Amino acid sequence: MASIRSTVVGALACQKDSYLKKFETTVVSCHEVQAAKSKSKSKKQPDAPSDAKTEYELVLKDTILFPEGGGQPSDSGVITTPETSIPVLAIRRAVLTALHKVPIPVAPATPVVLEVDWARRFDHMQQHSGQHLISAVLDTMQIPTLAWNLGEKFSYVELPRKLTDEEVAAVEDRCNEVIRQALTIWVEIPDKDLVNKQKLPDDYDADSGVLRVVHIGDLDANPCCGTHLSNTREMNSIVLLHQVPNKSTNSRLFFLIGDRVRKYAAENHALMRRLNARLSCQTDEIEAKVARLETLLRDSLKREKMWASEVVINEAVTVKQALQEHKRAFIYRPDAALDYLTSLVGEIGAFEGLLVLACGAVKSPGALMVLGEGADVFAASVRESGIVKSLKGGGKGGKWQGKVAEWEKGEPEALRKFVLA
Ligand SMILES: [Zn+2]
Known part of the structure; x- marks a missing residue:
């Protein structure tokens, strides 16, 4: 066994003839290497079974699989023994020796056939x-x-x-x-x-x-x-x-x-071609078409902002009236976000009573704000009632704010009844 020597990197068969796709050679040596251990293994449980795989590195008499070097990545390929074919996962150079990483061991002196992934x-x-x-x-x-x-x-x-x-x-x-x-x-x-x-x-x-x-x-x-x-x-x-x-x-x-x-x-x-179809235009028109869409989007966002501020002013009037008459008001906007609720609160200004505002559609995340005297106590009662299952938040005194991970069907209506009861 000791008489078989491996060829040095620099004179490998793949370096002498880079067009060899298949090659017969012999295993010189095989040693075990520990593959990277799983990062998820807990430090508190050192005795837990490790999922680190054992891999092996083969030295061959000669090789057509190039080890990483000179900026060129390692080849990949297949090694066939008289019993089976196994993938060569990577090849690396250790000083002058090419080491072939494989998932199972192959005994020294075994005759093998190498095949390189030629396309790669x-x-x-x-x-x-x-x-x-x-x-x-x-x-x-x-x-x-x-x-x-x-x-x-x-x-x-x-x-x-x-x-x-x-x-x-x-x-x-x-x-x-x-x-x-x-x-x-x-x-x-x-x-x-x-x-x-x-x-x-x-x-x-x-x-x-x-x-x-x-x-x-x-x-x-x-x-x-x-x-x-x-x-x-x-x-x-x-x-x-x-x-x-x-x-x-x-x-x-x-x-x-x-x-x-x-x-x-x-x-x-x-x-x-996909963009031509989606934008209904020729390739040389795509840039102009995208520029037009950008302008349209900018204009729409500007208009949306303008309309939203109109809605805030009108809604604030209704809410103030409700607060004056009933000392309680509830607003739920499935299509709005938290910034709408904040603008509305700003427009309403000071008030007496309890105001509950919510946003977010059913099956989507949302937000909840409770304002006014005893807001924190009221929010605690909402949470205790279990009406909005995924509600979390905090606050004290006159302001409480929370997030709804996902509104469930019927929850906004149930909350309205709870607030206005
Ligand atoms: Zn080079």
Whole structure:
């Protein structure tokens, strides 16, 4: 068993030939790892059964599953033993060794077949090789790439300054020109002394490892561990999108490459078609249509405010009259909110008696205000009666205010009877 050795990261089968989709190899070792524990486990019950899953990490003789590195996320795939097929959840690099995380153990010396999730991997290759090309073109303009990120949907390069629209257009044109030129992308393993070691991860053992330089024709040479395309034409197309400022002067320039471009076009075309139907207009009319709707909404809100203040004035007169005659008044507005009740109270001003105001529709949340002499005592009697089941609130003396989590059917009417009894 001890005679089987694993291949170092830098010379993995996927790094030598990034187009391998299926691969036969052997398990070198298998060890247990504790998956992240559930955060819900109570500290007060240390003896409660833990739902932490046990997972395992396999070292293989060689692999076509790329461990996370150089900005490229980990692959995913399937490992098939003579007995069963199991998913490879993630692959990580520990110094020079690729570790494959799996849900069940596989004994050392077991012969296995690996299969990579090719759609995911090819997408990563398009984004990663494309990023090298974008950065190479930016280098010719003396704009260094400070970092990059391969995202689920969009990726970006981080630059020391914001690019002008003209610069973005020029970079995009040049990148697509290089795609059409169909330049060969190839990996060189030069003398270690010639490689810029500043670009290596801190925990990589450069002396025992393999240092690679990825070339795009004669245009670019860049130390990189990633899995790359073999020709720029496989990028299909590069689209530069928006920029987002970061830190004080940096700018993140977002991009899409390869199959992501047509997927994005199809998704956005479908979205535009839905908006065309909902707004009953053509795509080039959408902005004007939305601007008209915004104006309409603004005008409606202004009118609603005006009418609401009219209603408050009229309702205040009725309430004052009721208070004078009966010393009690009840107002329930299913379609109003608390601000309406507050405006009404302000308009009524000082009064003698007891005033109960409620808002909110049945099956919805609402509010309740009790004002006047002994308001707190009356509110307590409402709560005690159980007429409004989900009522909670507080106050003292002449003002009590509460929330109704949900008005139940019949509750507003029952409350009216209770107040006016
Ligand atoms: Zn790279």
